[in-house]
Amino acid sequence: SQKIEQNSEALNIQEGKTATLTCNYTNYSPAYLQWYRQDPGRGPVFLLLIRENEKEKRKERLKVTFDTTLKQSLFHITASQPADSATYLCALDMGSNYQLIWGAGTKLIIKP
Amino acid sequence: GAGVSQSPRYKVAKRGQDVALRCDPISGHVSLFWYQQALGQGPEFLTYFQNEAQLDKSGLPSDRFFAERPEGSVSTLKIQRTQQEDSAVYLCASHLGLAGGSSYNEQFFGPGTRLTVL
Numbered sequence: 001s002q003k004i005e006q007n008s009e010a011l012n013i014q015e016g017k018t019a020t021l022t023c024n025y026t027n028y029s030p031a032y033l034q035w036y037r038q039d040p041g042r043g044p045v046f047l048l049l050i051r052e053n054e055k056e057k058r059k060e061r062l063k064v065t066f067d068t069t070l071k072q073s074l075f076h077i078t079a080s081q082p083a084d085s086a087t088y089l090c091a092l093d094m095g096s097n098y099q100l101i102w103g104a105g106t107k108l109i110i111k112p
Numbered sequence: 113g114a115g116v117s118q119s120p121r122y123k124v125a126k127r128g129q130d131v132a133l134r135c136d137p138i139s140g141h142v143s144l145f146w147y148q149q150a151l152g153q154g155p156e157f158l159t160y161f162q163n164e165a166q167l168d169k170s171g172l173p174s175d176r177f178f179a180e181r182p183e184g185s186v187s188t189l190k191i192q193r194t195q196q197e198d199s200a201v202y203l204c205a206s207h208l209g210l211a212g213g214s215s216y217n218e219q220f221f222g223p224g225t226r227l228t229v230l
Contacts, residue, residue, distance in 0.1 A: 008152075041224075042221075043221025045221070046218035049218065089154050091154075098143065098167075098168070099160070102154030102156070104154045
């Protein structure tokens with residue numbers, strides 16, 4: 001079955017630097033891959049979606065890449081700010097049904 | 113507000129009690145999902161509704177879990193005879209479109225209900 005791996009350890013980044021989070025999957029590539037942000041005590045909030053045939057997607061300071069050969073998506077936050085501190089989840093949409101397969105998330109801490 | 117709301121936000125139950133968790137999705141959203149999220153984990157799928165029809169309940173952990181959405185809007189997740197292993201955050205999400213081959217629509221989540229079973 002499809003498995004997703006995200007860095008389980010928290011990622012500490014200095015303010016102003018670029019934060020890079022990794023999402024690896026094991027089996028066949030998803031049709032779409034989504035990234036969400038989750039703050040403590042809140043539900044996930046959608047950030048970006050990237051399709052199987054797209055290599056890169058950008059939105060303001062956010063950038064997502066998708067490499068189906070490596071079975072990996074990278075999520076970048078440039079010019080990081082303390083307000084970017086949160087847990088970031090990736091979710092795979094295999095395209096065949098409505099279910100999303102979720103990673104466990106990576107906690108990002110931006111230090112001022 | 114225009115977002116997904118859930119109530120109660122926190123629920124403490126004694127083992128063996130029944131609980132009911134409510135979700136108010138965004139008005140007009142066809143699809144509704146329930147997830148269970150353990151601490152430090154991602155959401156785990158429980159069940160999916162398309163309007164009032166429960167199309168998939170394969171993620172419900174046992175027959176003690178029951179969900180309904182009788183009028184295609186508000187949904188309730190009921191857990192009978194709660195056990196300690198039921199302690200988790202229960203998330204509700206909705207999205208506008210019909211899922212099934214087109215679930216690329218972003219899901220809108222509520223804040224969740226934190227259930228603690230003593």
